[in-house]
Amino acid sequence: MVDRDSSSPSVHDFATWEPVLRLLRDSRATEQADQSVRVGGRIGRESWNLPLKRRVPAPGQDGQVEDTRDEKAAVERVRRALAHAGVDEVRFTAKMSPDGASWLRLCGASPAVESGTDTPHPGALLLVEGAVPQPWRRLPDPVPGAVRAPSADPALLERTLRERLPDAIGATEAEIAAAEARQGVPLPEELKALYRVTRLRAEDRDDDDDAAERACMAVGGELFALEDLYVANASSRPSRWEFAAMEAVVTPPDAAVQGLVGSPGWIAFGDNGGGDRLAVDLTPGPCGHVGQIIMLSHEENVGAALVAASLTDLVLDRPGGRRQGSGADRPPAVAHVNSRRLPSIEAAAHPALEVLSIGVWEAEPLSLAPVTELPRLRTLAAYPGTLADPLEIAELGTLEFLALGPEDWRVLLDAGAVPRSLSAALVKVHGCPDPPSTVGMANELLALWGRPQIIQAVVEGDLGPMT
Incomplete structure (x- = not known):
């Protein structure tokens, strides 16, 4: 935690922290007027957490702008010092005596300690550089007998979408090939059929603000542009060690979807509108189909839910297949x-x-x-x-x-x-x-x-x- 420029605000300078400390002391003035104030918190270049006792607005009134203006100004002073010092965040504990004598202990970030918690205590300690929890290292199990669902019909899918989106601009074969090269995996035929109808680029819409909504209604989800497709592997679902290490990858023998964090065969192509990702699954579970449609919940770190046996089924709004295996007997x-x-x-x-x-x-x-x-x-x-x-x-x-x-x-x-x-x-x-x-x-x-x-x-x- 070394300041790079002596002319810049210093993380080690009391004046840098004084506005923050005053806010923390003043917020407890009525309840601790004759006692030392002891507090802890965190300030980072992206976010902060201060244990302020905030004023309760009078009945029928909203909080005032000035309630947060001073806090933001005080925090910004520290954040400028962090930026100059090349430090992402700092945790602190402080003691402020009634006579004004103040003591501040700073704890700088270490590349071997996970950040993101809102306490003054260290997060998980990364003892081995680059190590990730076992569930994040798990790859799909091979399912040699897995095949496409009988309902998968790229030609029917493309005809249906062209009827629903007659004015859409589709991707060229070269653009589809470029997308495959970016992903490092061939796109399934149904997904190619979808993007041949609409590539969903913003510049293609001109002033048509409803184009994306029509594509959503036509497919049954909020589509990503062809350029925004991504492989939903384990790294796409990051989680801190203290949570990730508590997870386990389990795939019951009657499961349609493997209980993975992510897979090189999960190609995310859309969203349900609530932050949950829609993906084509090329590495299904023991009782699933290659190319089935799954949903990755943004509230969970592991596993995915079966949505449809094929993209054709999703677009034609056919009943959504079978339930995921429970593994209740294991x-x-x-x-x-x-x-x-x-x-x-x-x-x-x-x-x-x-x-x-x-x-x-x-x-x-x-x-x-x-x-x-x-x-x-x-x-x-x-x-x-x-x-x-x-x-x-x-x-x-x-x-x-x-x-x-x-x-x-x-x-x-x-x-x-x-x-x-x-x-x-x-x-x-x-x-x-x-x-x-x-x-x-x-x-x-x-x-x-x-x-x-x-x-x-x-x-x-x-x-x-x-x-």
Whole structure:
């Protein structure tokens, strides 16, 4: 966190932070007039999170513009300093005494720490550069017997669309070939037929604002222009390690769609209008068809829903095929042991278990002995105080992600027992423990893998007494 230009606003200069600190102190003036104010937050070049106590508008009145104007101005001052320092974001904790003495601890971003959380504590630690969770590494299983649905009829599809969109401008064969080259995968015949009718370029519409809506009505979804097609592989559904590591890829034997994060055979060509992607599926499940239409929910990280057996069926609004396999008779790959779900570690243990999450637990602490020999267990997340002996974690030789509270991490670190199989880790904070100590522990873990440290700095100044 080194400033590049001494003439620019400095992240380490108290004056840079003074407006933010005043806002935070003043927002708590009535409730903490005779006490020190302690707060934490985050400011980044794209977004920020400040724990301001905002004024409640009088009944019947909206919030005033000035309620946010000062906040934006104060944040912008810090963001300019971040830009000059080449830092994407900074987390902070601050203490402001009633007499005005103020202390600010800054925590700069590290390339080995995931960002995006709204707490002053570090996100997931990337112990192995470039590593992604196992579900994001999964490729489609081969389905040798998969064929197109009998309903797939490119000629009928093209005729139908030309009747519905008589004035549309279609793509040339050269443009379709160029799209295939960009995607690195041949487009299925039905998708080619669609774009031969309409390529959906903005410049083709002239002043016809309704052209896109007509194309949507004709097909049954909001179409992408030919140039905007993309392969919905795993990288198109990014997720932070702390969430992604808790997912599992499961495809039941009666499934029409493989339960993947993404696939090199999922070609996204449209949207349902609510952020869910429509795609042609060239890598179907055991009971699916090549070229079936699926929908990728924007609210989920894994899997897709079957919409139609073919693009022809979608356009002709035929009944949408069969349901996705449930896999209800298979043991779950993700298990939650807590006061409301599974009653024990033994109940979660089976050879297919990949993710074990131990939540709030009111009984005696739990032993990990029932899962120490499981061949596929890759994720363990344990709520503080739930483990009888954290050192049992050292027996889990297949872990790639571990999320623990500071006390359990301390046991592992002091014993030299942190599993070396890990690709990522999280110091899971509950409540409001001291962020500097959390950062220090995170740096200890990063040091074990020789990864870049989280840089910290302290800034002091005087705001003057509260009035």
